[in-house]
Amino acid sequence: GNSVTQMEGPVTLSEEAFLTINCTYTATGYPSLFWYVQYPGEGLQLLLKATKADDKGSNKGFEATYRKETTSFHLEKGSVQVSDSAVYFCALSDQGYGNKLVFGAGTILRVKS
Amino acid sequence: NAGVTQTPKFQVLKTGQSMTLQCAQDMNHNSMYWYRQDPGMGLRLIYYSASEGTTDKGEVPNGYNVSRLNKREFSLRLESAAPSQTSVYFCASSLGQGGGNTIYFGEGSWLTVV
Numbered sequence: 001g002n003s004v005t006q007m008e009g010p011v012t013l014s015e016e017a018f019l020t021i022n023c024t025y026t027a028t029g030y031p032s033l034f035w036y037v038q039y040p041g042e043g044l045q046l047l048l049k050a051t052k053a054d055d056k057g058s059n060k061g062f063e064a065t066y067r068k069e070t071t072s073f074h075l076e077k078g079s080v081q082v083s084d085s086a087v088y089f090c091a092l093s094d095q096g097y098g099n100k101l102v103f104g105a106g107t108i109l110r111v112k113s
Numbered sequence: 114n115a116g117v118t119q120t121p122k123f124q125v126l127k128t129g130q131s132m133t134l135q136c137a138q139d140m141n142h143n144s145m146y147w148y149r150q151d152p153g154m155g156l157r158l159i160y161y162s163a164s165e166g167t168t169d170k171g172e173v174p175n176g177y178n179v180s181r182l183n184k185r186e187f188s189l190r191l192e193s194a195a196p197s198q199t200s201v202y203f204c205a206s207s208l209g210q211g212g213g214n215t216i217y218f219g220e221g222s223w224l225t226v227v
Contacts, residue, residue, distance in 0.1 A: 004155075036218075043117075043203055043218040044156070089155060093216075100146070100171065101216055103155035 002027045006090045006104035013111050019077040021107050023064075023090035026071065031092040033057075033066050033073040034101065038087045047075075047088070085111045115139050117219035119204045125225045126194045134189040134222050136204030144207045145187035146171075146216065147179060149200040156203065162187055163210050194226045 007022040025031065032051040036044040048057030053068035062077045073090060090104040119136045126132055138145065143164045148156040158171030162181040176198060178190045187206075191198055202222045207214040 043220040045218070046215050049215065091155075093214075100158050100161055101156070103157075105153050105155045 002031070002092060002094050002102045004090050004092055004102055004104035006088075006107055008105075008107070010108035010110055013080055013109070015082055015111055015113050016079045017111075019075070019080045019084075019109070021075040021088055021090075021109070023073045023075065023104060024071050025073065025090075025092050027092055027094050029094045031094045033064070034091045034093070035062070035064055035073070035075050036089040036091060036103075038089065038106070040086070044089065080109070080111045082111045082113050085109055117204055117206055117217055119202075119219040119222050121222060122220070123223045125227060126191070127227055128194060128196060130194050131190065131192050132194065132224075133191075134202055134204070134224075135186070136188065136219060137186045138204075138206040138217070139185065140206060140208075140217065141184070142206040142208050142217075143184070144210055144214075145181065146205040146207075147177075147187070147189045148203045148205060148218075149173065150203060150221070151200050159189065159202075191224075194224075196226045198224065199226045200224060 003026045034049045035047040037047045038044045048059040050057040050066035056065045064075045087106045089106045091101045117138045146161040147159040150156045160179040162168045165184045180188045204219040205216045207216045
Protein backbone atom coordinates (compact mmCIF):
# COMPACT_ATOMS: atom_id res chain seq x y z
CA GLY A 1 0.00 0.00 0.00
CA ASN A 2 0.87 3.66 -0.09
CA SER A 3 3.12 5.04 2.63
CA VAL A 4 5.20 8.07 3.53
CA THR A 5 8.37 8.08 5.60
CA GLN A 6 9.86 11.28 6.93
CA MET A 7 12.83 11.98 9.12
CA GLU A 8 12.31 11.80 12.81
CA GLY A 9 12.58 14.88 14.93
CA PRO A 10 12.70 17.02 16.71
CA VAL A 11 14.96 19.09 14.51
CA THR A 12 16.48 22.03 16.36
CA LEU A 13 18.10 24.85 14.41
CA SER A 14 19.35 28.33 15.05
CA GLU A 15 17.69 31.24 13.29
CA GLU A 16 18.93 31.71 9.71
CA ALA A 17 20.16 28.11 9.44
CA PHE A 18 19.43 25.93 6.40
CA LEU A 19 16.61 23.44 6.77
CA THR A 20 16.12 20.05 5.16
CA ILE A 21 13.40 17.62 6.19
CA ASN A 22 13.61 14.36 4.28
CA CYS A 23 10.52 12.63 2.91
CA THR A 24 10.30 9.46 0.83
CA TYR A 25 7.22 7.68 -0.38
CA THR A 26 5.88 4.40 -1.69
CA ALA A 27 2.90 4.49 -4.03
CA THR A 28 1.37 2.20 -6.63
CA GLY A 29 0.23 4.97 -8.98
CA TYR A 30 1.34 8.50 -9.76
CA PRO A 31 0.72 10.40 -6.56
CA SER A 32 0.49 14.08 -5.84
CA LEU A 33 2.78 15.14 -3.01
CA PHE A 34 2.18 17.68 -0.28
CA TRP A 35 3.79 19.36 2.67
CA TYR A 36 1.46 20.49 5.43
CA VAL A 37 2.44 22.58 8.46
CA GLN A 38 0.80 22.56 11.87
CA TYR A 39 1.48 25.44 14.25
CA PRO A 40 0.92 24.85 17.97
CA GLY A 41 -2.77 24.45 18.81
CA GLU A 42 -3.90 24.79 15.21
CA GLY A 43 -5.04 22.60 12.35
CA LEU A 44 -2.97 21.66 9.33
CA GLN A 45 -2.31 24.18 6.59
CA LEU A 46 -1.13 23.34 3.13
CA LEU A 47 2.43 24.62 2.70
CA LEU A 48 3.17 23.47 -0.84
CA LYS A 49 2.40 20.72 -3.30
CA ALA A 50 3.58 19.10 -6.53
CA THR A 51 1.40 17.02 -8.79
CA LYS A 52 3.87 15.41 -11.19
CA ALA A 53 7.50 14.36 -11.45
CA ASP A 54 10.11 17.16 -11.50
CA ASP A 55 7.57 19.75 -10.35
CA LYS A 56 8.82 22.11 -7.67
CA GLY A 57 6.40 23.37 -5.06
CA SER A 58 7.28 26.57 -3.23
CA ASN A 59 5.72 28.87 -0.66
CA LYS A 60 6.95 31.24 2.07
CA GLY A 61 10.59 30.46 1.23
CA PHE A 62 10.07 26.69 1.46
CA GLU A 63 10.69 24.46 -1.54
CA ALA A 64 10.34 20.78 -2.41
CA THR A 65 10.96 18.98 -5.70
CA TYR A 66 9.06 15.85 -6.74
CA ARG A 67 11.77 13.29 -7.55
CA LYS A 68 10.26 10.18 -9.09
CA GLU A 69 13.59 8.40 -9.54
CA THR A 70 14.35 8.57 -5.82
CA THR A 71 10.68 8.64 -4.70
CA SER A 72 11.43 11.68 -2.58
CA PHE A 73 9.97 15.09 -1.79
CA HIS A 74 12.41 16.73 0.61
CA LEU A 75 11.46 20.07 2.18
CA GLU A 76 14.09 22.84 2.20
CA LYS A 77 14.38 26.42 3.34
CA GLY A 78 17.46 28.55 3.04
CA SER A 79 17.09 30.58 6.24
CA VAL A 80 14.65 29.57 8.96
CA GLN A 81 12.97 31.94 11.39
CA VAL A 82 11.65 31.39 14.91
CA SER A 83 8.15 31.68 13.45
CA ASP A 84 8.80 28.53 11.37
CA SER A 85 8.71 26.41 14.53
CA ALA A 86 5.94 23.90 13.90
CA VAL A 87 5.25 20.30 12.95
CA TYR A 88 5.73 19.49 9.26
CA PHE A 89 3.88 16.63 7.58
CA CYS A 90 4.71 15.08 4.24
CA ALA A 91 1.71 13.48 2.52
CA LEU A 92 0.63 11.90 -0.74
CA SER A 93 -2.62 11.31 -2.53
CA ASP A 94 -2.89 8.68 -5.21
CA GLN A 95 -5.25 9.11 -8.15
CA GLY A 96 -6.10 5.48 -7.86
CA TYR A 97 -7.04 5.93 -4.23
CA GLY A 98 -9.31 8.90 -4.64
CA ASN A 99 -8.12 12.03 -2.93
CA LYS A 100 -7.42 10.52 0.44
CA LEU A 101 -4.17 11.72 1.94
CA VAL A 102 -1.61 9.36 3.43
CA PHE A 103 0.58 11.17 5.96
CA GLY A 104 4.04 10.71 7.34
CA ALA A 105 4.48 10.77 11.10
CA GLY A 106 5.43 14.44 11.18
CA THR A 107 8.67 16.23 12.04
CA ILE A 108 8.85 18.77 14.83
CA LEU A 109 10.99 21.80 13.97
CA ARG A 110 12.25 24.09 16.70
CA VAL A 111 14.07 27.27 15.75
CA LYS A 112 16.08 29.10 18.41
CA SER A 113 16.82 32.81 18.30
CA ASN B 114 -13.38 33.46 6.18
CA ALA B 115 -14.50 30.42 8.23
CA GLY B 116 -13.39 27.51 5.99
CA VAL B 117 -13.82 24.27 7.96
CA THR B 118 -15.39 24.62 11.40
CA GLN B 119 -15.58 21.77 13.89
CA THR B 120 -17.08 21.52 17.36
CA PRO B 121 -16.44 20.94 20.17
CA LYS B 122 -12.81 21.92 20.48
CA PHE B 123 -12.27 20.01 23.72
CA GLN B 124 -14.24 17.12 25.25
CA VAL B 125 -13.70 14.65 28.06
CA LEU B 126 -15.78 11.48 27.97
CA LYS B 127 -16.13 8.52 30.25
CA THR B 128 -15.66 5.05 28.80
CA GLY B 129 -18.91 3.88 27.22
CA GLN B 130 -20.37 7.34 26.67
CA SER B 131 -21.36 8.51 23.22
CA MET B 132 -20.80 11.80 21.47
CA THR B 133 -20.90 13.44 18.06
CA LEU B 134 -18.27 15.71 16.56
CA GLN B 135 -19.77 18.25 14.23
CA CYS B 136 -18.11 19.66 11.11
CA ALA B 137 -19.24 22.23 8.57
CA GLN B 138 -17.51 23.82 5.58
CA ASP B 139 -18.52 26.94 3.73
CA MET B 140 -16.36 26.48 0.61
CA ASN B 141 -18.98 24.55 -1.41
CA HIS B 142 -16.69 21.52 -1.38
CA ASN B 143 -17.94 18.14 -2.51
CA SER B 144 -15.66 15.88 -0.45
CA MET B 145 -15.24 15.75 3.30
CA TYR B 146 -13.03 13.71 5.61
CA TRP B 147 -12.44 12.78 9.23
CA TYR B 148 -8.89 12.10 10.41
CA ARG B 149 -7.42 11.29 13.80
CA GLN B 150 -3.95 12.37 14.88
CA ASP B 151 -1.91 10.36 17.34
CA PRO B 152 1.68 11.02 18.46
CA GLY B 153 4.27 9.55 16.11
CA MET B 154 1.64 8.30 13.66
CA GLY B 155 0.71 11.32 11.60
CA LEU B 156 -2.93 11.57 10.60
CA ARG B 157 -5.01 8.54 9.73
CA LEU B 158 -8.25 8.60 7.79
CA ILE B 159 -11.32 7.40 9.67
CA TYR B 160 -14.12 7.98 7.15
CA TYR B 161 -14.66 10.11 4.11
CA SER B 162 -17.51 11.31 1.95
CA ALA B 163 -16.67 11.75 -1.71
CA SER B 164 -19.91 13.61 -2.36
CA GLU B 165 -23.21 14.38 -0.70
CA GLY B 166 -25.05 11.13 0.00
CA THR B 167 -22.01 8.85 0.04
CA THR B 168 -19.69 7.74 2.83
CA ASP B 169 -16.84 5.23 2.88
CA LYS B 170 -14.47 3.73 5.40
CA GLY B 171 -10.92 4.87 5.67
CA GLU B 172 -7.94 3.29 7.37
CA VAL B 173 -9.28 3.18 10.96
CA PRO B 174 -13.13 3.15 10.95
CA ASN B 175 -13.80 0.76 13.84
CA GLY B 176 -15.77 2.35 16.67
CA TYR B 177 -16.99 5.28 14.58
CA ASN B 178 -19.96 6.19 12.43
CA VAL B 179 -20.47 9.18 10.15
CA SER B 180 -23.32 11.09 8.60
CA ARG B 181 -23.12 13.40 5.61
CA LEU B 182 -26.07 15.52 6.61
CA ASN B 183 -25.94 17.77 3.54
CA LYS B 184 -23.25 19.22 1.32
CA ARG B 185 -21.92 21.43 4.11
CA GLU B 186 -21.98 19.12 7.13
CA PHE B 187 -20.24 15.87 8.00
CA SER B 188 -20.50 14.50 11.55
CA LEU B 189 -18.50 11.80 13.34
CA ARG B 190 -20.13 9.73 16.08
CA LEU B 191 -18.53 7.64 18.78
CA GLU B 192 -21.25 5.23 19.98
CA SER B 193 -19.38 3.79 22.96
CA ALA B 194 -16.16 5.65 23.64
CA ALA B 195 -13.00 3.75 24.57
CA PRO B 196 -9.68 5.05 25.94
CA SER B 197 -8.05 4.05 22.62
CA GLN B 198 -10.14 6.77 20.98
CA THR B 199 -8.34 9.49 22.93
CA SER B 200 -6.93 11.56 20.11
CA VAL B 201 -7.12 14.82 18.19
CA TYR B 202 -9.75 14.68 15.47
CA PHE B 203 -9.59 16.77 12.31
CA CYS B 204 -12.33 17.38 9.82
CA ALA B 205 -11.28 18.34 6.30
CA SER B 206 -12.77 19.09 2.92
CA SER B 207 -11.77 19.37 -0.73
CA LEU B 208 -13.47 20.50 -3.90
CA GLY B 209 -13.10 17.16 -5.64
CA GLN B 210 -11.50 13.76 -5.55
CA GLY B 211 -8.70 14.31 -8.02
CA GLY B 212 -5.20 13.83 -6.68
CA GLY B 213 -4.26 17.48 -7.12
CA ASN B 214 -7.16 18.85 -5.11
CA THR B 215 -6.06 20.68 -1.98
CA ILE B 216 -7.54 19.40 1.28
CA TYR B 217 -8.41 22.06 3.87
CA PHE B 218 -8.44 21.20 7.57
CA GLY B 219 -10.36 22.43 10.57
CA GLU B 220 -8.60 23.42 13.79
CA GLY B 221 -9.08 20.08 15.51
CA SER B 222 -11.08 18.59 18.37
CA TRP B 223 -9.19 17.28 21.39
CA LEU B 224 -10.99 14.24 22.82
CA THR B 225 -10.00 12.46 26.02
CA VAL B 226 -11.71 9.23 27.07
CA VAL B 227 -11.16 8.26 30.71
